[in-house]
Amino acid sequence: MSRVRNSALRPFARIFAADAIVRSAYQMGKTPVLPLFAAMLGASDILLGLVVSVSTLTGIIVKPIVGFLSDRQGRRLWLLISAGLFIIMPFAYLLVSTPGELFALRLVHGLATAIFGPVSLALVAEMAGEGRATRLGVFGLARSVGYLLAPVSAAFLLTHMSPQLLFMLTGIIAAIALVPLLALERGSTARSSAHAGDDHSLRYLYVSFAAALNSASRRPAIWVAGSLEMMVNMAAYAVKAFLPLHILAASQSGHALILAGLFFSVQEGAHMLMRTPGGMVADRYGRLTVIGVGVLVMAGGLFALPWLQVDMVILGAVALGAAQGLVFPASLAFVADQSAQGMGTGMGLYGAMRNLGKVLGPVIGGIIMTVGSFDDVLVSAGSLLLGLAGLLVVIATVRRTRRTVRL
Numbered sequence: 001m002s003r004v005r006n007s008a009l010r011p012f013a014r015i016f017a018a019d020a021i022v023r024s025a026y027q028m029g030k031t032p033v034l035p036l037f038a039a040m041l042g043a044s045d046i047l048l049g050l051v052v053s054v055s056t057l058t059g060i061i062v063k064p065i066v067g068f069l070s071d072r073q074g075r076r077l078w079l080l081i082s083a084g085l086f087i088i089m090p091f092a093y094l095l096v097s098t099p100g101e102l103f104a105l106r107l108v109h110g111l112a113t114a115i116f117g118p119v120s121l122a123l124v125a126e127m128a129g130e131g132r133a134t135r136l137g138v139f140g141l142a143r144s145v146g147y148l149l150a151p152v153s154a155a156f157l158l159t160h161m162s163p164q165l166l167f168m169l170t171g172i173i174a175a176i177a178l179v180p181l182l183a184l185e186r187g188s189t190a191r192s193s194a195h196a197g198d199d200h201s202l203r204y205l206y207v208s209f210a211a212a213l214n215s216a217s218r219r220p221a222i223w224v225a226g227s228l229e230m231m232v233n234m235a236a237y238a239v240k241a242f243l244p245l246h247i248l249a250a251s252q253s254g255h256a257l258i259l260a261g262l263f264f265s266v267q268e269g270a271h272m273l274m275r276t277p278g279g280m281v282a283d284r285y286g287r288l289t290v291i292g293v294g295v296l297v298m299a300g301g302l303f304a305l306p307w308l309q310v311d312m313v314i315l316g317a318v319a320l321g322a323a324q325g326l327v328f329p330a331s332l333a334f335v336a337d338q339s340a341q342g343m344g345t346g347m348g349l350y351g352a353m354r355n356l357g358k359v360l361g362p363v364i365g366g367i368i369m370t371v372g373s374f375d376d377v378l379v380s381a382g383s384l385l386l387g388l389a390g391l392l393v394v395i396a397t398v399r400r401t402r403r404t405v406r407l
Contacts, residue, residue: 012127012135014180016142018079019120021177022086023146025170026113028154029090032244032260034106037163039245043099049366051103052241055110056358059351062114064216067122067348068209075123075344076184078115083177085112090171094164118351122344125336133287133333137279140329144275147268155261212345222346224395225331226353228291231388232327233357235302235381236320238365240264246374247313259313267317267324274325282330291334292392294326295385302382306375 030052038051070078089109096102124139125132157166216222244260282290301319308316335350336343365377 011184012124012139014184015079015120015123016139017180018083018177019116019139019142020145021180022083022112022116022174023143024150025090025146025173025177026086027146027150028157028173029093029167029170031151031154031240031264033154033158033163033166035241035244036158038099038102040163041097041099041102043102044366045242045369046363046366047099047103049238049241049362049364051099051106053237053359053362054103055106055113056237056355058107058110059114059117059355060359061352062111063118063351063355064213064345064348065209066115067118067344067346067351068212068342069344070119070122071212071342071344072205072208075119076181078119079123079181079184080178082112082115082119083174083181085109085115086174086177087171090167090169090174093167096164114351114355118344118348121332121351122347125332125343125347132336133279133282133329134276135279136332136336137276137282137325137329140275140279140332141272144268144272148265148272151264151268152258152261155258209345212342213349216342216346216349219335219346221334221337222350222353225287225291225334226350228295228388228392229327229331229350229354230357230360231384232295232298232324233354234361234364235298235385236324237358237361238377238381239302239305239320241362242365242369242374242377243313263313263317266314267321270318270321271324272321274322275329278326279329279333281326282333287330287334287337288392288395290330291327292389294323294330295389295392297326298323299382299385299389302378302385305378 035048035052038048043051066078089105089112092105092109093102096105121136121139124136127135154166157169161169243263247260247263278290278294297319301316301323304319305313305316332350335346361381364380368377368380
């Protein structure tokens, strides 16, 4: 029995380690260095929002395709391709000198996360049986480790090196992820036997992808969970794009840069602590109930931020992080519950919707800031989430009414 348990844990531990390494490296080159680097190059507020969010734009198109291909060709191949992009692309930042070049590079760099995200989630979801939300919550800790350590580490390193050198360092760190990825057994990430003899012509793949995407799009859970996370990410990424500049402008302290990095590290610390309990609660009390609570907590944190003194914004970080820890494992499990067939395609479509929120948040935030202030961004995001919470109440009421009628 212990041998079976250990053999099941080894692949999970390896993909967990690889995810923690590449996410840590990637986030070091994103928060808070990316908005500051874009501002140094002369980017406007709207263009700055685009630069921060455009890497996720790639995922809107690529994630469903890669998820489908990993269903057929195996997870390991695509994980290694993604790792190569995490390693190589940071060195290209040494050549960037204008906001337009940075925008284009971020668009290509987004391929790394667009591939790694749905493939790794599909692999973990397939490993989990009962308690799927709990397992996905534990796996999310790998990402949280990166989000926790990277912002404050990057802020500290920026006081000793240029942004370009920091980007190069992230590529070197990402190379370490090859160790656990290469150790993954081919059998644990192999393609489904149902596709073993399939034709591999482009026409056949296109027809098969269209059929898989059509099947995935008929699953209500993907649209419900994807829409929920899209709106949550709109709020979270608007804050991520503009809070560093807001703190620098509002603080008279020489430690403003460290405070900006600390905000996101504390946010991810709260996210990390809440993620596993959030998954456990979602397994016990239901996915939508836990998502609704998380949305309300995030809305409260956004409304509170404008009233907090600069040194107290960390309290808002705690609220935002705890909310994410409740929402994300529950929504992932909600999708996985209805994606037994074509797990990669389902996770890819769901991931595309999540990425749409990451793109829209900073862009809409930039538009709001051209006619208002950062406080207006926060109030708008909080109002959006309150509306979302109301929608969840309606959905829960309808589901409860249908159960009552059936009885």
